[in-house]
Amino acid sequence: MIKAEGLTKVYGLDFVSVDDLSFHIKKGEIVGFVGQNGAGKTTTIKMLAGILKPTKGKVIINGFDIDSSSLDAKRSVGYISDNPDIFLRLTGAEYVNFIADIYGVSETDRKLRMEDMASRFGMEDSLNKQMVSYSHGMRQKMMVIAALVHNPPVWILDEPMTGLDPNAAYELKKMMREHADAGNCVFFSTHVLEVAEKLCDEIIIIKKGRDIYQGTLDKLVEEHKNKSLEDIFIEMTHTNN
Ligand SMILES: Nc1ncnc2c1ncn2[C@@H]1O[C@H](COP(=O)(O)OP(=O)(O)OP(=O)(O)O)[C@@H](O)[C@H]1O
Ligand SMILES: [Mg+2]
Numbered sequence: 001m002i003k004a005e006g007l008t009k010v011y012g013l014d015f016v017s018v019d020d021l022s023f024h025i026k027k028g029e030i031v032g033f034v035g036q037n038g039a040g041k042t043t044t045i046k047m048l049a050g051i052l053k054p055t056k057g058k059v060i061i062n063g064f065d066i067d068s069s070s071l072d073a074k075r076s077v078g079y080i081s082d083n084p085d086i087f088l089r090l091t092g093a094e095y096v097n098f099i100a101d102i103y104g105v106s107e108t109d110r111k112l113r114m115e116d117m118a119s120r121f122g123m124e125d126s127l128n129k130q131m132v133s134y135s136h137g138m139r140q141k142m143m144v145i146a147a148l149v150h151n152p153p154v155w156i157l158d159e160p161m162t163g164l165d166p167n168a169a170y171e172l173k174k175m176m177r178e179h180a181d182a183g184n185c186v187f188f189s190t191h192v193l194e195v196a197e198k199l200c201d202e203i204i205i206i207k208k209g210r211d212i213y214q215g216t217l218d219k220l221v222e223e224h225k226n227k228s229l230e231d232i233f234i235e236m237t238h239t240n241n
Contacts, residue, residue, distance in 0.1 A: 001027055001154050001185040002048060007057035009043050009209075017043045019209035020057070025187050030180045032196035033189040035206035036237050041189040042082055044206070045158045048187070049079040061154055075103065078152035082159050082189075084139035088132040092123065092142045095131060096149050103150035110149055117145040120171045136163040144172060155179060157188035161195060173199055193229050207237050 002025040009018040018040040025031045033041050046052035048059055050066045050073060059066040062076035087095050093114065100110040118124050121141040131139055140163050148155070155176070161169045176186045176199065190196055196203050197217055205213040213220060213236065217229065224232045 001025055001062055002156070002187055003058075003060040004044070004048065005058040005060075007044065007047055007059065008055050009040075009047060009052065010055040017209050018047070018054075021206070021209070021211055022057075023204055023211065023214055025185050027183050027185060028180055029201045030176055030186045030188075030199055032200035032203040033187060033206065034191070034193070034196055034203055034233065035189075039206045039237070040209040041206060042158055043209075045079075045156055045187075045189060049077055049156050050074050051079075075150070076152055076154050078147040078150070078155045078157075080143050080147045080155075080157040080160050082162070084136065084143045084163075088139075089130060091128050091130050092118075092134070092138075092145070093127040095142060096127075096146045099146040100149045105150050109151070113149050113151065114145060117148065117175075120175070121145070121168050137165055137168065140164055141168055148175075153184040155184070155186040155188070157186070159189050159191070161190060161192060169195075193233055197229055205233070205236060212236055 005022050007018055007021040008016070011017050021044060033044070035041055043052065047054045048061070048066070050070055061073040064073035064076065066073040087098070090098065096114050097110065114127070118127055121144070123138065123141050123145070126134065126138060131142060134142065144160065160172060164172060173195070176188070180186050200217065202214065202216055203220070204211055220232060221229060
């Protein structure tokens, strides 16, 4: 459902932020994207979501090329950025409705989805308050609700758990699993290795823009006997290596 082929991003004249990255995320899968600060996760995610144009390479979302069939590709994506501080003058409900308008979601569907997700996140009483008055976690929850209001098959989430309280993080993880199990896919970056361990079918580890591992966590742990996941990660991603 998400295919990246030779994805490369060069910033400025010669800073290679993402270097010839290829992967394929299939129906039913949750794939975690891990790597140190500055490894190239957000840059990759923005290219997958069609926000940033790759210097080289190709992105296919749900069968659509993000470059040549960008509208169809973007309709298939629910994207959550790493920064929830946007449209703060709007109320949560206004923001969700604004996004629902863009995607042409019917009044009935948007109401149902907004109410369902707001109740899962305990946000019912805050929907009609301006987002400027929200805490970071509340803004993050509204980003999730708005990103998913058009019921996209492909979820691409940049550190979605950051700032969420344990209940909301639990709900989001449950939603991710339900979504993948329903024949869709989820790709998300995280710094929390325990989340990747519990939730992901596979992980991709990136270092200085290059993938250094793709596969299951079981296989990774198997390859590094008697080491904790944290030790393996630190060993593999350490920038002096
Ligand atoms: N607009 C930009 N112009 C120049 N360099 C950039 C730009 N955006 C990102 N970079 C550089 O690209 C590299 C990858 O950045 P990116 O934001 O993709 O990392 P990340 O893996 O998401 O890190 P973090 O874990 O801190 O979120 C970094 O070295 C960063 O400085
Ligand atoms: Mg990032």
